[in-house]
Amino acid sequence: MKIGFFDSGVGGISVLYQALKIMPNEDYLYYADTEHVPYGVKNKEEVKSYVLEAADFIVSQGVKALVVACNTATSIAIDDLRARYDLPVLGMEPAVKPAVCRLKGMACNKRVLVTATPMTIKEKKLQHLLHQWDQKHIVDLLPLPKLVTLAEAGVFTGEEVDNYLQEVLAPFHLKDYCTVVLGCTHFNFFKDGISRFFDDDAVIIDGSLGTVCYLERILYERGLKEKNDGQIEFYCSGQLVSGAKQQFYQSLLQRLEQLDN
Numbered sequence: 248m249k250i251g252f253f254d255s256g257v258g259g260i261s262v263l264y265q266a267l268k269i270m271p272n273e274d275y276l277y278y279a280d281t282e283h284v285p286y287g288v289k290n291k292e293e294v295k296s297y298v299l300e301a302a303d304f305i306v307s308q309g310v311k312a313l314v315v316a317c318n319t320a321t322s323i324a325i326d327d328l329r330a331r332y333d334l335p336v337l338g339m340e341p342a343v344k345p346a347v348c349r350l351k352g353m354a355c356n357k358r359v360l361v362t363a364t365p366m367t368i369k370e371k372k373l374q375h376l377l378h379q380w381d382q383k384h385i386v387d388l389l390p391l392p393k394l395v396t397l398a399e400a401g402v403f404t405g406e407e408v409d410n411y412l413q414e415v416l417a418p419f420h421l422k423d424y425c426t427v428v429l430g431c432t433h434f435n436f437f438k439d440g441i442s443r444f445f446d447d448d449a450v451i452i453d454g455s456l457g458t459v460c461y462l463e464r465i466l467y468e469r470g471l472k473e474k475n476d477g478q479i480e481f482y483c484s485g486q487l488v489s490g491a492k493q494q495f496y497q498s499l500l501q502r503l504e505q506l507d508n
């Protein structure tokens with residue numbers, strides 16, 4: 248059986264990429280809700296209905312686990328999804344805990360910058376994480392909605408990206424930050440562009456590896472691991488994808504591999 252991965256668009260491909268590295272012998276179904284992307288700037292109830300519709304479709308295809316490879320969708324619908332299906336449902340959350348814990352071991356006054364969509368920043372899940380882990384108030388928040396639109400257009404580098412990052416980062420004293428959290432899966436495609444603004448010893452982290460390691464553990468514990476060919480089926484809002492769109496998605500896996508090296 249396949250493992251279902253879901254995102255509003257291309258962002259979750261960065262989580263799928265980690266899964267392919269760790270579990271190359273599983274088969275995957277990747278679902279991008281391209282009809283409704285971006286989620287992060289929309290109304291909460293509207294997004295929740297899109298997420299439930301997409302997840303119903305994915306589960307109807309017969310998957311053994313569902314990974315909500317989207318911080319925004321996780322923030323607003325993970326409890327509903329877990330109550331709705333009798334299979335493991337995993338989500339994503341901004342990596343606030345590892346970012347803050349990294350700083351605890353250092354004797355310095357450095358700060359953490361958490362980037363996410365406007366909806367993730369407003370929602371209870373992130374606020375709860377901050378309440379739990381950021382007692383010293385060393386975390387600052389930055390919404391980056393335009394990176395979602397740029398990623399959907401396949402624009403990951405160049406003047407438009409650089410100008411946008413320059414503009415949104417201008418109010419921050421960038422030397423203060425030693426950790427940047429990518430709290431939206433779309434942002435993983437811009438890791439190189441973002442890291443250029445920070446000191447060489449600053450690290451850029453995200454939650455995808457943590458989610459995938461947890462997925463592997465759950466599959467193992469439930470005896471659900473398989474030896475398949477590592478096939479991937481891509482869907483866009485309920486339609487199986489082929490041709491140029493499929494090639495575009497495959498090319499994104501290659502971009503992530505380049506960023507990794």
Ligand code: DGL
Nearest residue numbers: 255258286287318319432
């Ligand atoms: N990739 C998504 C996330 O991790 C959301 C992007 C969007 O649709 O706004 O939050």
